[in-house]
Amino acid sequence: MxxxxxxxxxxxxxxxxxxxxxxxxxxxxxxxxxxxxxxxxxxxxxxxxxxxxxxxxxxxxxxxxxxxxxxxxxxxxxxxxxxxxxxxxxxxxxxxxxxxxxxxxxxxxxxxxxxxxxxxxxxxxxxxxxxxxxxxxxxxxxxxxxxxxxxxxHSLPDELPGGDPDAKAYRRITAEPAGPHVDFGTAAEPDIAYEERLRGLWRTHVNTTDLQYAGYYRDWALVCVGDVFDAHELGPRFIDVSVRTRRTAYRDLSRSLRGHLVRLTDALALVAPPEAGRAPVDRLVLDVQEGAVYVHWTSAGAFLLGVTLDQRQVDHAERGLQQLAHAVGGIIPPQR
The missing domain is CATH 3.30.450.30 (Dynein light chain 2a, cytoplasmic)
Incomplete structure (x- = not known):
């Protein structure tokens, strides 16, 4: 080469x-x-x-x-x-x-x-x-x-920003027969068929290997959220922070994003002004030492927030969230 x-x-x-x-x-x-x-x-x-x-x-x-x-x-x-x-x-x-x-x-x-x-x-x-x-x-x-x-x-170890390029994109089948824990929020439509379609997408995309949490928001209100935090193989990741605390924290993060997004949009607009009619930001990645938080916008008023707790799988998990966001965007909510 x-x-x-x-x-x-x-x-x-x-x-x-x-x-x-x-x-x-x-x-x-x-x-x-x-x-x-x-x-x-x-x-x-x-x-x-x-x-x-x-x-x-x-x-x-x-x-x-x-x-x-x-x-x-x-x-x-x-x-x-x-x-x-x-x-x-x-x-x-x-x-x-x-x-x-x-x-x-x-x-x-x-x-x-x-x-x-x-x-x-x-x-x-x-x-x-x-x-x-x-x-x-x-x-x-x-x-x-x-x-x-x-x-x-600095003679410091590699922290794998962006994940491990050699990590395999496999998905471990969770031992939990019910699949992800799924809830619906105030922005969910009261339609059983619509909810079941969303529940099916979470069962397909949220797993214990890479994308372990995903929440769907419309106009900053929760539509659907699901995770596999209760799976026994993830137990060691919740020694210091409980499952309940983490679920609450990610919902709080989604609410606080609104203020942070204003400043991020201002920074991005200096070099990449948004297109008319589109969300000013399409993608946000917050890569921490143990995993990452992702936000992907499906339209100007809707986004998905995803999480992985495995640093090796950071890239694969974001690809999974992209696929989920595309699938969610293809579902037309029932008319009120």
Whole structure:
């Protein structure tokens, strides 16, 4: 296989960032931007303070929301800075769940996306893509980069951001004969056939291997939620946080997302303004040390929230949620 073509890049460093001490980190970031054309820019932060930004040359102008604020090169770090603040707040919300620290955040729509993640406590990286199909390549590149910084620079173990690429996409058949525990919320239609179709989808997609929880919301009200938290093979994951507490916490998270989404939308709009008539965000990933939380929008007013507790299965679980979201979107609710 031929070596990847390298593109021209430029780096804007803050005065406190010295290559004499930190040159290896800078070089790794420049290398990843050069080899990944989908990345528009990459910024590095220490304890919330910008250290440097690597950006693609040439590149299209940023949104006027950014360029009106000042120098375009200096403004490249603004979306990442806003994502950093959002990630700090979301990390605080997720910490009581007992699944570890938030280490990777992805927010995207049809026009581009943002990636944010920490190499270690206090060290945060953010990347931007302004290409409609650029998020997967940016995500893979940044997962690879943050792992290299951890292992090669800091001599820390790989935390598998994005999951284990070698994990098998198998689904263990749960020993629970009833299948997932399914409830319906205030937004559910009082129609037995409709509820049974949703229940059938949860039985098909929610399992003990990857996607272990999923909730469907319409206009921020719960329609359907189901999980396999009661399965005996998941028992060791609930030693510190009970099944009931975790179920309540994920419902609370869905309610709190509304406020966080406003700030995430503002950050994303700086580089990828939403299309008219579409939800401003199509996808949100909150990748913690033990699994991940995903939010996928099926329309401007409806979304699914999914969870895995297995870090190896982070990628497979999100694919499962995508399939469930597509299937749910194909069911027409009964008319009131």
């Amino acid at each position: 031929a070596a990847p073509a390298h593109r021209r890049t430029d780096t804007l460093k803050e005065s406190h960032w010295a290559d004499r001490r930190h040159g290896r980190i800078t070089a790794l970031c420049e290398e990843e931007v050069a080899r990944t054309p989908q990345i528009r820019s990459l910024s590095h932060y220490s304890n919330g303070i910008l250290d440097f930004t690597v950006f693609r040359v040439p590149r299209a102008p940023l949104s006027s929301l950014v360029t009106e604020l000042g120098d375009e090169d200096e403004s490249e770090a603004l979306p990442g800075s806003r994502l950093l603040l959002c990630a700090q707040d979301l990390g605080t919300v997720l910490r009581p769940l007992g699944t570890g620290e938030l280490m990777r955040t992805v927010v995207a729509n049809t026009r581009g996306g943002l990636w944010g993640g920490r190499a270690r406590p206090g060290e945060f990286l953010a990347a931007v893509t302004d290409l409609p199909d650029g998020v997967p390549a940016m995500d893979a590149a940044m997962n690879r980069l943050v792992t290299r910084i951890r292992t090669e620079v």
